[in-house]
Amino acid sequence: MQVENKAILITGASRGLGQALLQTFAEAGARVVGVARNGAEVAAAAARLRERGFEAHGLAGDLGDKRAIYPIAGAATALIGPIDVLVHNASTLGPTPLPLLLDTQCEDFSHVLDVNLLGPFRLTKAVVGSMLVRGTGTVVLVTSDAAVSAYPRWGAYGVSKAALDQLGRIWAAELLGTGVRFLSVDPGEMDTQMHRDAMPEADPVTLARPGDVARKIAALVAAAEPLPSGSRLEAAGL
Amino acid sequence: MNPARAPRAHHSATRLLHLAVQSGRIEHRSIADLPELLLPGDLLVVNDAATLPASLQGSMGPEDAPIELRLLALDVDGSWRAVLFGPGDWTTPTERRPPPAEVLIGAQLRLGELSARVEAVLPPSPRLLRVRFASEGAAFWSALYRSGRPVQYAYLARPLELWDVQTTYAARPWAVEAPSAGFPLSASLLGALRARGVAIASITHAAGLSASGDEALDVALPLEERFEVPERTVELAHAAQAAARRVVAVGTTVVRALEACALQANGALEAGAGTTTLKVGPGYRCRVVTGLLTGMHDPSASHYSLLAAFAPRPLLDLARAQAEAEGYLEHEFGDLCLIL
Numbered sequence: 001m002q003v004e005n006k007a008i009l010i011t012g013a014s015r016g017l018g019q020a021l022l023q024t025f026a027e028a029g030a031r032v033v034g035v036a037r038n039g040a041e042v043a044a045a046a047a048r049l050r051e052r053g054f055e056a057h058g059l060a061g062d063l064g065d066k067r068a069i070y071p072i073a074g075a076a077t078a079l080i081g082p083i084d085v086l087v088h089n090a091s092t093l094g095p096t097p098l099p100l101l102l103d104t105q106c107e108d109f110s111h112v113l114d115v116n117l118l119g120p121f122r123l124t125k126a127v128v129g130s131m132l133v134r135g136t137g138t139v140v141l142v143t144s145d146a147a148v149s150a151y152p153r154w155g156a157y158g159v160s161k162a163a164l165d166q167l168g169r170i171w172a173a174e175l176l177g178t179g180v181r182f183l184s185v186d187p188g189e190m191d192t193q194m195h196r197d198a199m200p201e202a203d204p205v206t207l208a209r210p211g212d213v214a215r216k217i218a219a220l221v222a223a224a225e226p227l228p229s230g231s232r233l234e235a236a237g238l
Numbered sequence: 239m240n241p242a243r244a245p246r247a248h249h250s251a252t253r254l255l256h257l258a259v260q261s262g263r264i265e266h267r268s269i270a271d272l273p274e275l276l277l278p279g280d281l282l283v284v285n286d287a288a289t290l291p292a293s294l295q296g297s298m299g300p301e302d303a304p305i306e307l308r309l310l311a312l313d314v315d316g317s318w319r320a321v322l323f324g325p326g327d328w329t330t331p332t333e334r335r336p337p338p339a340e341v342l343i344g345a346q347l348r349l350g351e352l353s354a355r356v357e358a359v360l361p362p363s364p365r366l367l368r369v370r371f372a373s374e375g376a377a378f379w380s381a382l383y384r385s386g387r388p389v390q391y392a393y394l395a396r397p398l399e400l401w402d403v404q405t406t407y408a409a410r411p412w413a414v415e416a417p418s419a420g421f422p423l424s425a426s427l428l429g430a431l432r433a434r435g436v437a438i439a440s441i442t443h444a445a446g447l448s449a450s451g452d453e454a455l456d457v458a459l460p461l462e463e464r465f466e467v468p469e470r471t472v473e474l475a476h477a478a479q480a481a482a483r484r485v486v487a488v489g490t491t492v493v494r495a496l497e498a499c500a501l502q503a504n505g506a507l508e509a510g511a512g513t514t515t516l517k518v519g520p521g522y523r524c525r526v527v528t529g530l531l532t533g534m535h536d537p538s539a540s541h542y543s544l545l546a547a548f549a550p551r552p553l554l555d556l557a558r559a560q561a562e563a564e565g566y567l568e569h570e571f572g573d574l575c576l577i578l
Contacts, residue, residue, distance in 0.1 A: 046376070126404070132406075132428065
């Protein structure tokens with residue numbers, strides 16, 4: 001799918017990979033809306049892109065709050081038109097330093113699932129029906145190797161990402177042949193605030209830059225020979 | 239007929255009255271039977287407008303007089319047409335709501351996080367206003383979604399949430415009231431229709447208020463509404479016509495959008511956008527639409543008059559009487575009728 005003139009909605013867009021995706025897609029000529037809990041930060045990121053002549057908007061919204069979902073979908077669609085590409089990038093680690101499962105509060109576990117799993121489910125539900133009727137659309141789910149490997153202390157996050165992968169596969173199976181496709185992308189370890197929160201001891205030199213990963217994801221979306229719906233990819237291998 | 243007093247959790251319970259116009263036969267079916275009532279090659283056209291949180295509670299004037307503003311339509315210059323109500327909320331039928339105090343050009347309306355200036359009072363009612371909001375872009379839309387609620391109906395058992403008034407395929411928030419004939423079109427049913435060989439396409443039509451309780455205004459409804467018909471829909475409509483198949487509109491807004499769009503191009507449907515005040519009624523010869531899937535509505539409403547373009551009035555009256563006797567439910571969340 002050519003991304004030029006396409007309408008692209010990206011969650012968790014105030015910093016890190018989300019902000020890099022907002023910028024990369026805007027620079028490729030897409031109309032973009034970024035969503036983040038911190039409305040001022042994402043509005044500022046969008047304003048910087050508008051100053052450079054790109055179409056970008058920032059919306060405040062918490063993906064963990066079910067009342068926020070239709071307002072996000074409605075406002076985004078009012079601003080840039082029916083959504084062609086939806087990128088589920090927002091996620092939370094839960095409390096840091098990351099606790100062992102036995103020390104994890106049930107409420108914290110539940111909140112991680114709300115943001116990382118139910119939020120993407122709800123927002124997809126609000127957006128994908130229009131893609132279905134138009135016969136075209138791409139949904140990108142940003143996942144993690146914590147979805148596959150059982151890392152101690154990554155319990156709530158890892159479970160949420162494993163479930164997110166399965167959510168993407170089932171959406172893909174249900175919408176097979178409709179022109180709507182789902183891709184899960186593991187961006188790998190990146191030099192972001194989220195990574196510093198989880199692993200403050202990591203050496204940033206060993207980490208990928210969000211801008212590089214964003215360009216790989218944008219290339220996947222734009223690929224002339226699209227990957228089969230339901231594919232799961234690692235950015236490091238691209 | 240009794241109204242459906244709440245949104246349905248499971249649309250499979252929706253009943254479908256099939257009115258076969260040629261034979262005059264009336265059948266009582268379920269929405270799940272829709273695919274078999276259509277033929278491979280038929281085209282079903284939906285209105286993909288999402289429903290706005292168009293009802294804003296607030297106040298005006300030095301006395302902070304309570305008001306409700308219901309948005310009607312966003313116009314090309316960025317202003318909105320809107321209807322002003324006096325104090326009260328949805329639990330009182332609109333026709334019994336007290337009128338608002340007189341409003342003058344330049345008046346400021348305070349509406350939650352939004353503020354709006356009255357730019358004009360429009361005919362035919364002193365309550366029909368042109369307003370301009372102080373904010374725009376993302377700031378405006380975010381504040382609208384935080385401050386507004388969907389337009390409510392006095393017959394309902396509980397207030398509607400924003401998710402109650404969206405169809406499966408809703409996209410741009412253009413509709414003031416939901417294109418409700420599409421509520422029962424679940425993903426499962428859309429899949430069954432596709433499997434049957436029925437094509438599905440969309441238009442966008444900014445459905446306005448169905449009633450305001452203001453007599454002068456209600457007589458003038460529907461006011462000018464904007465629409466957009468995409469290229470893909472035009473291609474599918476032409477393919478259906480070429481194969482002598484039916485073009486079935488889901489809801490009366492789809493009829494208005496397709497017919498108004500065809501009128502713009504002298505009767506031949508072409509992709510495009512525009513605004514329309516088209517009133518389809520008895521004797522109107524449709525250029526594009528050959529069938530209609532629609533909700534059960536009051537025979538006195540303008541909606542019912544549109545149905546008469548598809549079936550003779552006595553047959554419609556008979557269908558309605560049978561539906562009533564069979565216990566069908568009416569209004570936005572009620573049962574459906576397929577006129578084919």
